[in-house]
Amino acid sequence: MSVQKVQMEISTAPFLKDVATTPKIMWLVIYTLIPILLVSVYYFGISALLISLTAVLSCVFTEWLFNFSNDPIKTLKDGSAIITGLLLALTLPPGFPLWMVFIGGVVAIGMGKSMWGGLGQNIFNPALLGRAFLQAAFPTAITTWSSPGGSFLSLKGTNTALPFFQGQNIDAFSGATPLAQMKFQHIGTDTLALLMGNTGGSLGETCGLLLILSGIYLLAKKIINWRIPVSILLTVVVISGIFYLIDRQIYPTPLFMLLSGGLLLGTVYMATDLVTSPLTPKGIWIYGVGIGVLVVLIRIWGGLPEGVMYAILLMNAATPLINRYAKIRTYGHLK
Amino acid sequence: MSNQMTYGEGTLTFRHGVHPEEYKELSNHKKIQRIPFVEEYVLPLGQHIGAPSKALVRKGEEVRRGQKIAASVGFVSVALHSPVDGTVTDVGLVDNPKGEMVPGVRIKTDPYSSQQLEERPVDFESLDIKGFITAIQQAGIVGLGGAAFPSHVKFALPEDKSCRYIMLNGCECEPFLTADHRTMLEHAREVIDGILIIQHFLKAQKAFIAVEANKPDAIEALRLHASNNAFPVEVVPLQVKYPQGAEKMMITAILGQEVPTGKLPIDLGVLVVNVGTSKAISDYFRKGIPLFERILTVTGTAINNPANLLVPIGTPMREVINACGGVTDDAARILLGGPMMGAVQKSLDVPVVKGTSGLLVLGNAEIQDFQEYSCIRCGRCLQACPLFLNPARMGLLAKKGLWDDMEDLHVMDCFECGSCSFVCPSGIPLVQSFRVAKGILREKSLRERSLRESKAEGKES
Ligand code: SF4
Ligand code: SF4
Numbered sequence: 001m002s003v004q005k006v007q008m009e010i011s012t013a014p015f016l017k018d019v020a021t022t023p024k025i026m027w028l029v030i031y032t033l034i035p036i037l038l039v040s041v042y043y044f045g046i047s048a049l050l051i052s053l054t055a056v057l058s059c060v061f062t063e064w065l066f067n068f069s070n071d072p073i074k075t076l077k078d079g080s081a082i083i084t085g086l087l088l089a090l091t092l093p094p095g096f097p098l099w100m101v102f103i104g105g106v107v108a109i110g111m112g113k114s115m116w117g118g119l120g121q122n123i124f125n126p127a128l129l130g131r132a133f134l135q136a137a138f139p140t141a142i143t144t145w146s147s148p149g150g151s152f153l154s155l156k157g158t159n160t161a162l163p164f165f166q167g168q169n170i171d172a173f174s175g176a177t178p179l180a181q182m183k184f185q186h187i188g189t190d191t192l193a194l195l196m197g198n199t200g201g202s203l204g205e206t207c208g209l210l211l212i213l214s215g216i217y218l219l220a221k222k223i224i225n226w227r228i229p230v231s232i233l234l235t236v237v238v239i240s241g242i243f244y245l246i247d248r249q250i251y252p253t254p255l256f257m258l259l260s261g262g263l264l265l266g267t268v269y270m271a272t273d274l275v276t277s278p279l280t281p282k283g284i285w286i287y288g289v290g291i292g293v294l295v296v297l298i299r300i301w302g303g304l305p306e307g308v309m310y311a312i313l314l315m316n317a318a319t320p321l322i323n324r325y326a327k328i329r330t331y332g333h334l335k
Numbered sequence: 336m337s338n339q340m341t342y343g344e345g346t347l348t349f350r351h352g353v354h355p356e357e358y359k360e361l362s363n364h365k366k367i368q369r370i371p372f373v374e375e376y377v378l379p380l381g382q383h384i385g386a387p388s389k390a391l392v393r394k395g396e397e398v399r400r401g402q403k404i405a406a407s408v409g410f411v412s413v414a415l416h417s418p419v420d421g422t423v424t425d426v427g428l429v430d431n432p433k434g435e436m437v438p439g440v441r442i443k444t445d446p447y448s449s450q451q452l453e454e455r456p457v458d459f460e461s462l463d464i465k466g467f468i469t470a471i472q473q474a475g476i477v478g479l480g481g482a483a484f485p486s487h488v489k490f491a492l493p494e495d496k497s498c499r500y501i502m503l504n505g506c507e508c509e510p511f512l513t514a515d516h517r518t519m520l521e522h523a524r525e526v527i528d529g530i531l532i533i534q535h536f537l538k539a540q541k542a543f544i545a546v547e548a549n550k551p552d553a554i555e556a557l558r559l560h561a562s563n564n565a566f567p568v569e570v571v572p573l574q575v576k577y578p579q580g581a582e583k584m585m586i587t588a589i590l591g592q593e594v595p596t597g598k599l600p601i602d603l604g605v606l607v608v609n610v611g612t613s614k615a616i617s618d619y620f621r622k623g624i625p626l627f628e629r630i631l632t633v634t635g636t637a638i639n640n641p642a643n644l645l646v647p648i649g650t651p652m653r654e655v656i657n658a659c660g661g662v663t664d665d666a667a668r669i670l671l672g673g674p675m676m677g678a679v680q681k682s683l684d685v686p687v688v689k690g691t692s693g694l695l696v697l698g699n700a701e702i703q704d705f706q707e708y709s710c711i712r713c714g715r716c717l718q719a720c721p722l723f724l725n726p727a728r729m730g731l732l733a734k735k736g737l738w739d740d741m742e743d744l745h746v747m748d749c750f751e752c753g754s755c756s757f758v759c760p761s762g763i764p765l766v767q768s769f770r771v772a773k774g775i776l777r778e779k780s781l782r783e784r785s786l787r788e789s790k791a792e793g794k795e796s
Pocket of ligand 1: 719720721722723724726748749750751752753754755756765766769
């Protein structure tokens with residue numbers, strides 16, 4: 001081809017671009033959530049599937065609704081609404097009424113994201129905000145747990161309750177999670193069960209092993225910052241270790257603290273939310289240690305058995321402040 | 336290629352930075368070749384940083400190859416020489432690589448001349464430092480790494496400063512470019528000789544040559560020649576990472592010290608010279624050849640025969656591309672310089688100038704447009720920025736036009752390496768907006784200064 005024909009667009013350097021794009025990052029996270037969802041379906045049957053589907057549809061629908069005026073397809077393509085939907089579902093109990101799930105999704109995207117101006121603008125992790133809303137609005141339903149097992153097709157709890165009704169509980173028993181048993185009755189749970197997920201709990205939090213593997217994968221792909229899981233988990237181990245050494249009768253082992261409840265799910269998928277965590281290394285350490293301390297304190301002294309959600313939301317709220325103060329020193333600006 | 340580096344070499348580097356694909360294999364094995372003489376040469380008078388030179392020739396005048404055709408104006412300015420025997424056809428306006436029309440000289444090549452050049456060594460040992468500085472200025476030598484800053488200005492050390500280390504920059508961290516690589520490999524002797532000449536005047540303790548570890552053959556060649564003389568010249572392989580060749584990053588990698596903001600390397604006792612410049616200095620003093628040609632890489636995924644060429648300054652780009660077999664059907668963009676910091680060219684009448692380190696033709700594959708998403712605060716740009724700036728925050732401020740807040744975040748320190756834009760998964764034009772911000776802030780400070788000055792004048796009268 002002759003040189004004259006080359007189209008000379010005006011644009012400026014750099015002309016090379018790294019392969020990672022925001023949609024690619026989001027979809028990679030979605031792929032890692034699929035095995036977790038499958039294990040959940042294995043333990044909790046079709047209920048897990050229905051809740052996830054409802055949550056994702058609700059999130060995607062809300063995202064579409066809020067972006068109706070400006071290119072909804074583009075906003076959906078980045079996959080972040082799907083992530084929010086999946087994460088919300090994974091924090092819910094298997095027997096949760098589907099209509100409540102739907103509302104949770106609307107709140108997660110509507111109040112957790114769109115209200116702030118969409119992707120990247122929000123302060124709180126949308127899925128956790130949706131979950132917090134559900135906890136406040138439906139305190140009974142959200143602490144009603146079903147044990148794993150049963151046939152695939154049998155629905156758990158009150159999945160099919162009609163809108164605005166709580167539904168009749170079939171197989172549910174309140175407070176049956178390992179953390180609740182520990183807190184209220186000082187009964188421990190076998191480590192193997194915690195690792196494999198054969199315990200009561202929300203859809204995605206029970207299988208510790210899979211969450212650890214996902215976390216390692218996301219770390220290897222450099223999607224999440226290593227400082228976040230390291231700072232949170234280390235803090236939890238140290239603080240709960242101190243409590244454990246003080247009184248072995250009352251306080252659980254650090255290992256139990258690590259593997260039970262939503263700590264791993266929250267650490268790998270929610271605390272690491274890029275948008276709502278600090279930017280600088282120093283800031284991330286403050287954030288992670290903050291979450292770790294809050295988790296242990298809420299679990300041990302709070303009125304609730306679980307504190308991961310509030311710990312992360314509180315540190316989300318502190319993130320703008322952390323970003324302001326935990327600055328990095330510019331090269332050549334020596335003290 | 337033999338790789339005789341010992342264990343642990345090539346690990347020195349700066350913090351942060353990025354790893355773009357290198358694309359060096361397109362041209363790093365190609366010997367430097369002289370491009371055939373072309374019909375006409377176009378020489379802008381301002382090819383360097385500083386005042387443009389003043390033309391000494393008139394239309395119709397015959398000139399000889401290597402003859403001075405424009406003189407330096409003031410101290411920060413250098414002379415310009417004719418690259419051929421020929422006739423001046425015009426002294427007027429010509430294109431320059433910035434897309435401007437600037438004063439320049441056109442020379443038509445004498446088709447009957449053999450273009451032979453007589454070697455006339457300059458006896459530098461009889462010169463004092465002043466004479467050395469004047470000689471470099473008269474030889475038209477500027478930094479050949481791309482900035483084209485007059486070299487003699489660097490050698491004129493301030494009274495209170497001394498040069499501890501001479502540091503040669505042979506990092507060549509921009510993807511695609513291989514001109515410095517080939518220069519070090521094929522002209523190792525001249526490169527080292529340039530150091531020795533500089534050392535004769537500056538009396539440094541030691542010289543370093545910084546080379547990215549992806550050029551083991553060049554490292555070996557340099558070491559061979561460096562060991563032949565008494566003055567210690569250490570060849571230091573550095574980690575392959577962009578922007579390793581940025582002056583500050585190279586100094587930090589070797590000395591482990593940061594160059595304080597607003598200061599120059601010489602404040603740390605370091606004098607940085609590009610490897611090509613070192614060779615140019617040797618060529619001038621040993622053979623009497625002023626700077627009227629340079630080595631550059633013509634490469635890219637959309638050029639037919641990538642090459643390293645010895646090109647007379649003033650050769651139109653069109654001719655350089657033709658000498659490399661033209662471009663492929665896929666060609667989409669032509670740049671001067673590397674892909675990270677180079678500039679797109681609108682016209683092929685633009686000539687090669689002293690600061691042209693490469694000519695790059697990119698295909699459609701490399702230039703696909705990236706859709707822009709919102710910042711997801713992933714922090715990748717922070718982990719990329721070699722100056723530890725906060726591009727994410729500055730990018731948000733730029734969108735709102737909050738230039739002063741950007742200044743507080745040290746946007747004026749940004750040297751536009753483009754690492755932040757390279758990594759941003761949301762395709763946000765970060766460095767692009769910092770360029771704009773810097774321009775606006777610079778203008779503002781100029782305005783404020785002139786306002787202050789006029790006020791002061793008003794008070795006096
Ligand atoms: S272009 Fe500026 S802000 Fe971006 S990485 Fe380079 S120095 Fe940092
Ligand atoms: S790399 Fe881009 S998306 Fe990530 S924090 Fe920086 S500006 Fe935001």
